[in-house]
Amino acid sequence: MSEQQTITLYPSRQFKDNARAALKDGELRQSLRTAMDYLMAKRLSAFSDGDELETLRTLGETIRQRCLAKLPELLEKLEAQLTANGVQVHWAETTEQANEIIHGLIARRGGTLAVKGKSMVSEETELNHYLEARGVTAVESDMGEYIVQLAGEKPTHIIMPAIHKTKAHIAQLFHDKLPDTPYTEDVDSLIRIGRNALRDLYLKADVGLSGVNFAVAETGTLCLVENEGNGRMCTTVPDMHIAITGIEKVVEKLTDVVPLYSLLTRSAIGQPITTYFNMISSPRKPGEKDGPREVHLVLLDNGRSQAYADEQLRKTLQCIRCGACMNHCPVYTRIGGHAYGTTYPGPIGEIISPHMLGLENTKDLPTASSLCGACGEVCPVKIPIPEMLMRLREEEQRPAGEVVAHPLRGQGAAHTGKEALAWRTWRGLFGQPGAYKLFGWAATRLRGLTPPGQLGWTQNHVPLKPAAKTLHQLVRERDAARR
Amino acid sequence: MQPNSAATPAAGRVRPTDVYFFGTCLLDLFLPEAGMDAITLLENLGLRVHFPQAQSCCGQPAYTSGHPNEARAVARAQLGLFPNDWPIVVPSGSCGGMMKHHWPRLFAGEPEQALAEALAARVVELSDFLLNVLDFHPQDRGLPTRVAVHTSCGARREMNVHVTSWALVDRLGNVERVVHDHESECCGFGGTFSVKHADIAGAMVTDKAASLQHSGALEFVTADAGCLLNINGKLAKDGERVFAGKHLATFLLERTGGKA
Numbered sequence: 001m002s003e004q005q006t007i008t009l010y011p012s013r014q015f016k017d018n019a020r021a022a023l024k025d026g027e028l029r030q031s032l033r034t035a036m037d038y039l040m041a042k043r044l045s046a047f048s049d050g051d052e053l054e055t056l057r058t059l060g061e062t063i064r065q066r067c068l069a070k071l072p073e074l075l076e077k078l079e080a081q082l083t084a085n086g087v088q089v090h091w092a093e094t095t096e097q098a099n100e101i102i103h104g105l106i107a108r109r110g111g112t113l114a115v116k117g118k119s120m121v122s123e124e125t126e127l128n129h130y131l132e133a134r135g136v137t138a139v140e141s142d143m144g145e146y147i148v149q150l151a152g153e154k155p156t157h158i159i160m161p162a163i164h165k166t167k168a169h170i171a172q173l174f175h176d177k178l179p180d181t182p183y184t185e186d187v188d189s190l191i192r193i194g195r196n197a198l199r200d201l202y203l204k205a206d207v208g209l210s211g212v213n214f215a216v217a218e219t220g221t222l223c224l225v226e227n228e229g230n231g232r233m234c235t236t237v238p239d240m241h242i243a244i245t246g247i248e249k250v251v252e253k254l255t256d257v258v259p260l261y262s263l264l265t266r267s268a269i270g271q272p273i274t275t276y277f278n279m280i281s282s283p284r285k286p287g288e289k290d291g292p293r294e295v296h297l298v299l300l301d302n303g304r305s306q307a308y309a310d311e312q313l314r315k316t317l318q319c320i321r322c323g324a325c326m327n328h329c330p331v332y333t334r335i336g337g338h339a340y341g342t343t344y345p346g347p348i349g350e351i352i353s354p355h356m357l358g359l360e361n362t363k364d365l366p367t368a369s370s371l372c373g374a375c376g377e378v379c380p381v382k383i384p385i386p387e388m389l390m391r392l393r394e395e396e397q398r399p400a401g402e403v404v405a406h407p408l409r410g411q412g413a414a415h416t417g418k419e420a421l422a423w424r425t426w427r428g429l430f431g432q433p434g435a436y437k438l439f440g441w442a443a444t445r446l447r448g449l450t451p452p453g454q455l456g457w458t459q460n461h462v463p464l465k466p467a468a469k470t471l472h473q474l475v476r477e478r479d480a481a482r483r
Numbered sequence: 484m485q486p487n488s489a490a491t492p493a494a495g496r497v498r499p500t501d502v503y504f505f506g507t508c509l510l511d512l513f514l515p516e517a518g519m520d521a522i523t524l525l526e527n528l529g530l531r532v533h534f535p536q537a538q539s540c541c542g543q544p545a546y547t548s549g550h551p552n553e554a555r556a557v558a559r560a561q562l563g564l565f566p567n568d569w570p571i572v573v574p575s576g577s578c579g580g581m582m583k584h585h586w587p588r589l590f591a592g593e594p595e596q597a598l599a600e601a602l603a604a605r606v607v608e609l610s611d612f613l614l615n616v617l618d619f620h621p622q623d624r625g626l627p628t629r630v631a632v633h634t635s636c637g638a639r640r641e642m643n644v645h646v647t648s649w650a651l652v653d654r655l656g657n658v659e660r661v662v663h664d665h666e667s668e669c670c671g672f673g674g675t676f677s678v679k680h681a682d683i684a685g686a687m688v689t690d691k692a693a694s695l696q697h698s699g700a701l702e703f704v705t706a707d708a709g710c711l712l713n714i715n716g717k718l719a720k721d722g723e724r725v726f727a728g729k730h731l732a733t734f735l736l737e738r739t740g741g742k743a
Binding site: 374 | 511547641667
């Protein structure tokens with residue numbers, strides 16, 4: 001595992017190959033379809049009042065946009081409040097810096113074992129591999145993440161990391177990987193096996209790691225949303241707690257959290273509220289009997305500033321990571337999360353990954369959408385995802401040398417002279433009535449010469465063949481007949 | 484993507500005597516009969532239908548492919564074609580969505596901004612126009628049948644007019660409208676998406692075609708040429724000889740006896 005850390009791989013570059021392979025996996029297709037249907041139905045039942053949903057979405061959008069508008073100020077305030085509360089704040093521009101900071105904190109204590117609550121940002125930095133290579137074992141404690149880690153895989157969904165796995169997969173995995181574990185497909189037994197395996201680790205761990213759902217600037221509070229109680233264990237049992245999150249997760253006030261939390265849990269899995277909601281404001285205080293003695297927060301940029309700099313693309317950062325866009329995406333439903341080769345899959349992944357990895361490594365993601373709009377329709381904070389996709393398509397088609405106000409990393413990655421010429425030709429034909437008339441005339445007269453192969457189209461369809469007469473011509477003939 | 488309620492827009496809600504017809508490039512080149520059927524349907528309802536011969540395309544293919552300059556050049560060529568204050572009827576949800584919602588954005592800050600906005604306000608999708616402006620109550624002269632309705636994502640999520648296609652079909656006395664599995668899901672067309680990501684688009688259209696075939700319907704209707712070419716092209720590729728779709732305009736004209 002540690003060997004892989006040194007090689008920089010961009011599996012997102014192989015998106016089309018990954019997708020093709022996933023499409024052939026019938027079991028995966030079936031699992032995803034069933035799971036996504038279930039999640040869509042659950043979300044719908046949680047928002048039975050359409051008017052309330054719209055009011056809440058508008059509120060969520062307003063809050064996120066207000067907080068982003070004040071982001072630099074709120075981050076300073078958050079740091080000041082957390083510091084006053086005894087929480088130490090660290091800033092990381094890159095994933096490497098974040099990993100160095102976290103490893104440094106663990107090494108200072110001579111730690112060798114970390115127990116982790118769910119954190120997608122730590123997936124972004126590939127923290128587990130980084131620590132592993134330096135003699136620190138990081139064990140995932142969220143059941144889905146634990147399963148995925150045991151299988152040597154990455155999460156396939158941001159909320160349900162092991163959604164692609166069946167009961168039988170997990171039964172076999174536990175049987176193979178955990179000592180003295182009989183094969184069972186009983187779900188309760190499987191959960192018990194996992195929990196028992198994790199239980200001791202909380203007590204042994206030197207450090208607890210976690211993500212953050214909302215960081216409240218006003219009070220210096222880190223909010224953590226979870227269902228299994230593992231997040232609370234990770235953040236209270238070990239002597240040191242290190243939280244990591246992206247800079248966009250800050251909200252202004254404690255009252256901002258309430259509607260966002262409601263939108264998050266209902267959009268994600270149709271839950272009115274999660275089993276656990278943790279609010280972490282300080283390390284153990286003198287006289288207190290439990291809680292970590294040190295609490296740290298690592299704030300990561302990793303390309304977020306690039307999205308932030310552009311007024312339109314800034315909306316990408318409104319995301320509260322509910323996963324509803326992937327649950328409703330006809331593309332995600334068919335290929336699953338691994339195919340994207342990015343930490344964040346699905347529609348949100350298509351619009352945020354280019355900022356993290358550069359368009360040169362993600363050029364097939366913005367186009368991997370029919371722009372059906374289902375993602376934008378369900379987004380709890382109204383991110384106009386199709387609009388973002390179109391903008392990224394524009395930036396990856398824009399010639400690399402063209403100077404713009406906010407250049408994106410990898411500008412022009414999808415630009416080819418061939419495609420640019422095709423669109424210029426299209427413009428010449430469709431942009432002038434005379435040329436278009438001639439084109440229609442030629443296309444209908446020469447329809448017998450329609451090529452049998454038409455790029456990707458004829459992979460799934462009979463060739464597109466022009467009609468014998470265009471609508472223009474039919475109308476002209478009709479008008480002539482009437483005169 | 485601000486959906487506008489099919490029931491509310493004030494502009495063009497008064498029954499006009501004349502309308503412009505924007506045929507769309509896909510209908511023009513591949514399904515011109517469906518365009519003629521829509522025109523005939525409107526004429527049968529007593530309207531004078533004006534088809535500007537200089538029209539070509541709304542610009543959507545380039546716009547959604549990351550080439551807004553090319554899209555603007557083609558859209559610009561359409562702007563001068565509708566001088567009178569008549570509704571511009573478009574027999575396609577996605578092209579209608581492009582003109583209504585994206586033209587104002589495409590021409591923001593351009594000299595044609597005001598004109599593009601004025602035209603956008605007059606754009607109305609065919610089924611919306613038939614139902615909400617003309618209050619069309621088709622006299623069904625056809626034999627009893629069952630149909631499924633596929634609404635394009637442009638119609639559903641940009642124009643909010645999927646309910647209008649349903650309502651029109653429901654007004655046909657001898658037609659039973661059946662719901663198909665995952666009805667609100669995209670058919671996988673998406674313009675250049677179906678070429679650039681043919682594997683994924685293929686999986687989507689395979690599922691959509693199967694779901695329509697297994698719905699119990701004898702045929703399906705849609706008010707969008709892109710979806711129609713996509714699904715019918717897939718069915719034909721698979722050798723399906725009986726089950727196919729047709730444009731809503733064609734279906735309505737047939738049912739009302741306006742087409743042999």
